Amino acid sequence: MSLLIGVLIGIVLIQLLNLYKKKADAKKKVEGSSSNERKPIEPYRWTPDGNAADAPSDFQLSGNAGVLNEEERTAVEAAEADEWPDKEARPAEEPAAAPAQAESLPEGERIDFNRASEVLGSVGEIRSMAEAGMILQRISGQAPLPYSTIDFGRRRYPQCISIIIEETDALRLVYMLQPLLTNELLAFVGTNQWLGEEKHAGAELVVGRGETQFDIVRLAQTDAANYDSSTEDIITGLKSIDARYGISIKAASSDSVGFALLNQPNDLHTFCEELYAFCPDLVDQGVGSLEALEQHIANTGYIELWWD
Incomplete structure (x- = not known):
């Protein structure tokens, strides 16, 4: 009989503990969803106003940001x-109407x-x-x-x-x-x-x-189509370099991205091999060799990736 009472008491205690745990979890959930909590900012794809003149038709709209x-x-x-x-x-x-085409500076004028x-x-x-x-x-x-x-x-x-x-x-x-x-x-x-x-x-x-410098690549819609790399693939690679050495993006076009390297890698040769894997044309149709790339980065700290 005493054994049976002990079992019943144990069951009751377990149920009470489970009930307490559920209430504690519910409280944490409510506190976590509080408007005062700072939520991480999700990166967004920069897109034009779909009603704007000359807006490319293949962009996906993301509001009026x-x-x-x-x-x-x-x-x-x-x-x-x-x-x-x-x-x-x-x-x-x-207001004057915007010109249909840019007026370039005269030849030789800087x-x-x-x-x-x-x-x-x-x-x-x-x-x-x-x-x-x-x-x-x-x-x-x-x-x-x-x-x-x-x-x-x-x-x-x-x-x-x-x-x-x-x-x-x-x-x-x-x-x-x-x-x-x-x-x-x-x-x-x-x-x-x-x-x-x-x-x-x-x-x-x-x-x-x-929101960040990586939106420059989105604004330019840079990709590496011949290497099956999208705009977001390129941004992923750039973020990896930025996390380790720091970069400041200065240029971006349809097939290229230029950035200043803020900290020189200790192993510059290995870093250049990584860049070559990421962007083969940087060497094959650019500086010509990994050694030349090392020298260029050591001298200038500026890198222009280019995918033909």
Whole structure:
């Protein structure tokens, strides 16, 4: 009899313990879903407004993130050359229509970097696409286009702005612009090969929006089609390099990504072998050998991956 009572008491205790555990788990679940808890930010694919003119039809929409508002678009298109906005860019009373094609700088004319330094030194920070457009016009003399291009210049991407300048100048200007950008603004060197109807003698300097620097690759829609690597595959590889050495993406086009390497690997030869596996054309159609690649990285700290 005492044994039976003991068993019954044990069963009751087990049930009580299970009930307590369920209540504790339920409490944790409620606390975990509290609005005060900071949830991890999910990366998003940058996409244009599906209603925008010239929007490529094969993009998948993800809301209105990053789309220019009317004030910004008006200010960019107006591109007031003589009136610099103090804090917020102001729309012109009669906005001019955006040109159908970029006006490249005359042959041989380059960016005046003394003027660029003076303009950027007076800015402090750049907080909107409209402000970025005004700055680019003051530096280059060009009214920014209300788009960048993808697919080797064949298609327009209507939620960025761009100017066309000499490629090395564009890269130098990106280095100067990036530290000043706020509010998820991104700057990079874009298309430099013009295989569509638009023909230019330089490269795009692009300003767009994204949560991280890897959205630059999404803005450019970079892929390695001949190696069956998608935009996201390339980003995965870049994130791996960034986690170990740190990178700062400066350029991205239809088939290439350029970045500054922030920390030199201790074993540079092994790192170059990794880069070769990731992007064979970097060596095979680029520098010619792993030794040459090592020397280039050691000297410059800059890497341009290219998939033919």
